[in-house]
Amino acid sequence: MTPAGRASAAIEVLTDLAARKRPAAEALKDWGLGHRFAGSGDRAAIGSLVYDCLRQRASSAFAMEDDSPRALVLRALVSAWGMTPESMGTLCDGSRFAPEPLSDAEQAGLTRVLPPDAPSWVRGDYPQWLEAAFAGIFGAAAAEEGAALSLRAPVDLRVNTLKAKRDKVLKALARSNPSPPAYAAPGLRIAPRQGPARTPNVEADAAHGKGWIEVQDEGSQIAALMSGAGPRQQVIDLCAGAGGKTLALAAAMENTGQLYAYDANRVRLRPIFERLRRAGARNVQVLEAGQEDGLKPLRDRMDRVVIDAPCTGSGTWRRRPDAKWRLSPDMLAARVADQAAVLDAGAALVKPGGSLTYITCSVLPPENREQVDGFLSRHPDFAVKPWREAWDAAIDAEAPPSADGSDETLLMTPRSHGTDGFFVASLERRA
Numbered sequence: 001m002t003p004a005g006r007a008s009a010a011i012e013v014l015t016d017l018a019a020r021k022r023p024a025a026e027a028l029k030d031w032g033l034g035h036r037f038a039g040s041g042d043r044a045a046i047g048s049l050v051y052d053c054l055r056q057r058a059s060s061a062f063a064m065e066d067d068s069p070r071a072l073v074l075r076a077l078v079s080a081w082g083m084t085p086e087s088m089g090t091l092c093d094g095s096r097f098a099p100e101p102l103s104d105a106e107q108a109g110l111t112r113v114l115p116p117d118a119p120s121w122v123r124g125d126y127p128q129w130l131e132a133a134f135a136g137i138f139g140a141a142a143a144e145e146g147a148a149l150s151l152r153a154p155v156d157l158r159v160n161t162l163k164a165k166r167d168k169v170l171k172a173l174a175r176s177n178p179s180p181p182a183y184a185a186p187g188l189r190i191a192p193r194q195g196p197a198r199t200p201n202v203e204a205d206a207a208h209g210k211g212w213i214e215v216q217d218e219g220s221q222i223a224a225l226m227s228g229a230g231p232r233q234q235v236i237d238l239c240a241g242a243g244g245k246t247l248a249l250a251a252a253m254e255n256t257g258q259l260y261a262y263d264a265n266r267v268r269l270r271p272i273f274e275r276l277r278r279a280g281a282r283n284v285q286v287l288e289a290g291q292e293d294g295l296k297p298l299r300d301r302m303d304r305v306v307i308d309a310p311c312t313g314s315g316t317w318r319r320r321p322d323a324k325w326r327l328s329p330d331m332l333a334a335r336v337a338d339q340a341a342v343l344d345a346g347a348a349l350v351k352p353g354g355s356l357t358y359i360t361c362s363v364l365p366p367e368n369r370e371q372v373d374g375f376l377s378r379h380p381d382f383a384v385k386p387w388r389e390a391w392d393a394a395i396d397a398e399a400p401p402s403a404d405g406s407d408e409t410l411l412m413t414p415r416s417h418g419t420d421g422f423f424v425a426s427l428e429r430r431a
């Protein structure tokens with residue numbers, strides 16, 4: 001397909017998305033099924049363009065004075081793909097498969113610079129209804145924090161130290177040009193590609209098949225390390241899902257002690273068995289999903305309880321930009337209720353003197369600091385341990401400040417830490 005044909009296809013996919021209000025991945029898959037002539041390179045380029053449009057939807061619509069799929073695609077080709085406004089005239093020549101020629105208004109939109117007094121939610125590309133929440137967490141940096149959440153993300157890997165050392169993996173993946181990230185010792189990072197260039201598919205690499213690496217954002221790796229899980233401990237990963245944190249915890253525990261993996265949802269837990277096998281993790285007992293009774297024998301016994309809570313995922317908008325425009329106040333309220341319930345269930349498992357690490361991949365206060373405050377008021381036998389203590393015990397590199405300025409709990413963000421947005425609170429039970 002020509003670049004013009006790909007642009008037209010992206011407009012088609014975004015139109016379908018807007019009409020049917022469904023996840024971008026589904027709309028892209030359907031488009032691919034209906035257009036079998038498109039090769040994998042075309043499909044990847046169209047997908048990247050659609051995601052770039054969604055990442056910067058508010059600022060593009062403001063600049064173009066138009067929020068139609070066509071306006072978003074035209075603007076993204078200039079602002080995110082580096083095309084010049086002049087070359088857009090050649091691309092949009094109205095020939096077969098190409099977009100129609102540009103109007104005067106569109107041409108003006110392509111060169112319009114956002115005024116500094118444009119609203120923060122526009123400059124930061126986040127939903128308008130979250131304006132107060134963003135201002136509350138980030139103050140004057142709200143737009144910059146939002147803008148950093150609206151760029152493409154790197155591919156982060158965790159070297160599985162049960163099977164390989166970082167140097168060995170660096171060599172094995174040399175083709176993809178990875179480098180160590182700033183903080184997590186087992187981490188590797190592959191920089192995001194620009195425009196139509198494809199992100200390397202590391203999961204198709206032999207190193208992945210051999211269990212040497214897992215795809216895991218550096219923020220997620222830091223959060224797992226900050227739990228303080230270590231050799232010979234009794235640890236439970238209470239929201240294990242497909243096991244991303246479980247695998248990191250098993251490595252930190254050096255395959256010793258006992259790590260329990262539990263999730264309320266059987267379907268989500270299902271991939272964990274294969275992943276544990278591949279990683280060579282042998283200290284993990286997967287508990288029957290959804291059967292909270294199975295947790296009873298663990299009451300008051302765990303050195304560490306890790307709660308990677310169900311959340312809105314607002315910290316992962318770089319990777320799932322369609323989710324930010326689908327998020328609603330009702331969805332946020334539902335997640336907050338889930339989190340309180342799972343926190344209360346987790347508290348019962350912590351032994352006196354043990355700790356509970358509460359993690360979300362969200363930047364929103366109701367899921368983070370407000371959730372912790374609610375927990376502390378319901379559980380007076382717990383106290384917050386200042387996050388730097390957990391960081392210094394787990395991570396060699398010096399910690400930048402929490403993105404919300406807190407000394408008690410840690411908020412990592414793309415702008416402050418180069419990670420996805422992650423919140424970590426260490427809650428200690430009195431001995």
Ligand SMILES: C[S@@+](CC[C@H](N)C(=O)[O-])C[C@H]1O[C@@H](n2cnc3c(N)ncnc32)[C@H](O)[C@@H]1O
Nearest residue numbers: 239240241243244245263264265268308309310
């Ligand atoms: C953020 S995801 C976990 C991701 C996973 N830890 C990882 O690193 O790949 C949150 C998980 O919490 C689970 N969950 C929700 N409510 C729960 C509850 N009350 N008890 C246990 N798990 C719960 C969901 O099924 C979901 O799999």
